[in-house]
Amino acid sequence: MSNLETQIESVLLFKNEPVTFTELAKMLGISKDKIQEAVSKLQEQYSDRGIVIVSDGESISFGTSPENSDLIERIQKEELSRELGRAGLETLAIVLYRGPVSRREIDHIRGVNSGFILRSLLIRGLVERADVAGERSYSYKPTLKLLEHLGVTRREDLPEYGSVFKKVEEFVNNSVAEEAQTEVEPNTNVQ
DSSP, rough: OOHHHHHHHHHHHHHOOOOHHHHHHHHHTOOOOHHHHHHHHHHHHHTTEEEEEEOOOSSSEEEOOOGGGHHHHHHHHHHHSSSSSHHHHHHHHHHHHHHHHEEHHHHHHHSSSHHHHHHHHHHTTTTTEEEEEEEEEEEEEEOHHHHHHHHHHGGGGGGHHHHHHHHHHHHHHHHHHHHHHHHHHHOOOOO
């Protein structure tokens, strides 16, 4: 396996969401044609495995082998029958009160990687991806199904929406200011 192929695998695993050929080309400093060649080789290598490389011609992502669809469907049903848990509710609240919000922002607010939780919320139909003009990643927003289930016609009708939204904004603004201050402060430990 070539270094380019292993790099593509690493990016797909790290991103945990579809990545466009253009993004990969830019990230890896290689032409889009070379990326497409490497992806074709990867697809061949994964053809008889439990993991496959899925592509729509513009983007690629990891997926599960079609031969294992019954197994994955059974696991998915079990997963959906479980309660969301604290992490799921926390992430859902961020999307409800702040969305559309990027995964990076969610991770920053929660202080941990939220990829698995977002996947679960997507599968359950509680959140959906929203393309953001000029951005290379997705934002997440609540689905109409979720708002309907909560009995509200718009997010602003959520309990204490104004005060919660304001607190989240203050948290985000304060942490951004702290990060900026940390980057600007000179190293005072120099002797």
